Amino acid sequence: MTVSPPQTVPAVQLAGIGKSFGATHAVRDVTFDIRANEFFSILGPSGCGKTTLMRMITGFEEPTQGTIELGGVTADGVPPHKRDLNMLFQSYALFPHLNVQDNVAFELKVRKTHAKRAIAEAVREALALVRLDGYGDRAISQLSGGQRQRVAIARALIGRPSLLLLDEPLGALDKQLRAEMQLELKKIQREVGVTFVTVTHDQEEALTMSDRIAVMHDGRVVQVGTPEDIYERPATRFVAEFIGTSNFLTGKADGSVLTVAGLGAVPLPAGAFTGEAHLAVRPEHVRLHTGESAPPAGWAGLPATLQQVVYLGSATRYHLALADGGTFVAESHGAAPAGLTAGGPVVAHWDPQASRLLAE
Known part of the structure; x- marks a missing residue:
């Protein structure tokens, strides 16, 4: 099968797309491009509008507002069988x-x-x-x-076709086969050079296969970026919660610190703003220390009580109780180190640059 040559015109251009069913707004003001020959995922929970958006790209639904271009040509009024897609x-x-x-x-x-x-x-x-x-x-x-x-x-x-749309393509497969087919689909897409657009609610699937991801919530696209962008630099609290697991501290950001009621001042990453905000910290960035060890200088630290240790095989997850009554999660590779026992005091530490400050 002949590989498609590189193209400079986006495979799909969405500008101000909206779709209403009576008083229900299924899709709201969606604008982004899908590049030619990339693997693109539209990711979100059930009911977020991702399937409706895909149906508008295919032509099975017409937008209430906005325009769709396929390969630089408007698709307004073009029926599905006349669009260069499958x-x-x-x-x-x-x-x-x-x-x-x-x-x-x-x-x-x-x-x-x-x-x-x-x-x-x-x-x-x-x-x-x-x-x-x-x-x-x-x-x-x-x-x-x-x-x-x-x-x-x-x-x-x-x-x-110039464009292949995949609707939850791996949902009917068991976990092991699904993991294998994620890599296989990516390999096939690279070999044929066709633009793949997949719609899924599976975060791991989207992160594994995609060149870029559009995250949808309540009919809107809240972030578009590479898997690394989406995971490491979430734009909103919803993205940080939906993609993977995050710890959140909520308080008043002022320069280099976040003041959290009951916990005090927590150092922030560079470039922080002033105002009410959430601080997101991924569990894998959190390290636990006892009285016998100390974290690197400049790291954030929260005293906590270790409530539960859960061994997951490739990793161990630690569930903590904070002084303000909140919870925190840390995760490390392999088994728990000696000295960490449930019910004992620990300090949760992390590099402030590994955290993400999100405007409330």
């Missing part, structure tokens, strides 16, 4: 009465634009791409869940 559904939507090669070839046969020999060659290339060489004569009922998904991917890509 869609992969969570259910795969394979035809059970057709074997693998006939499922993959279905679109080209319906178009009637390819000779029989050309269709056979395209099917062979598509199956090779998804590592299903020699599976052409198999019945769909003879395939595993992962193999069925690969057939669906081959069928979606055989027509060489």
Whole structure:
């Protein structure tokens, strides 16, 4: 299968997109670009508007306001079958009465634009791409869940669309197979050079596969960025809570410190502002110290009581009780070090530059 050449025009441009169903605003003032040949994820909880946004890109829904461009050309009023895109559904939507090669070839046969020999060659290339060489004569009922998904991917890509949209593509797979297919989807996308846009509520899936992510909340896009941007530099408290796990301290920021009722002054990262704010600290950035050890100079420190130690295999999680009645979580690789026992006093320390200050 031929790899698409690099493009400079965005694959998708959304400008001021909104969608209302009566008095319900499903999508509100969404504006961002999806670059050509990138793996882009629209991420958010159920009911946030991500599926409605995807349906507007495909043409199954028309925006109430705003404009959509595909490859630099307006898509207003263009029906789905005339847009240069394809869609992969969570259910795969394979035809059970057709074997693998006939499922993959279905679109080209319906178009009637390819000779029989050309269709056979395209099917062979598509199956090779998804590592299903020699599976052409198999019945769909003879395939595993992962193999069925690969057939669906081959069928979606055989027509060489400029854009492939994937609706919760891995939701029907078990955890181990889902992890394997995350990497496989990313590899396939790189090989074919087609723009992939996936809609998902799975944070790990989006972080693993995506070049960039748009996080949606209550119909709005609250942040667009790389997986590292989204995780390490969340723009809002919602993003910090939804992507991974975060500890939060709320108080008054003034220059270099955050004053928290019941806890006192906590040092802030450089460039902090003045006003009511939340300080987000990821558990993996928190280190625990007892009276026998001390943190590096300049680190933040909160006295706490170690309530619970949870061994997770690759990591250990520590649940703490703070002096103001709040809770805090720390996490380290491997088993808990000697000297840390539930019920004992500890101090939770972290580098202020590893925290994130968020305006309230």
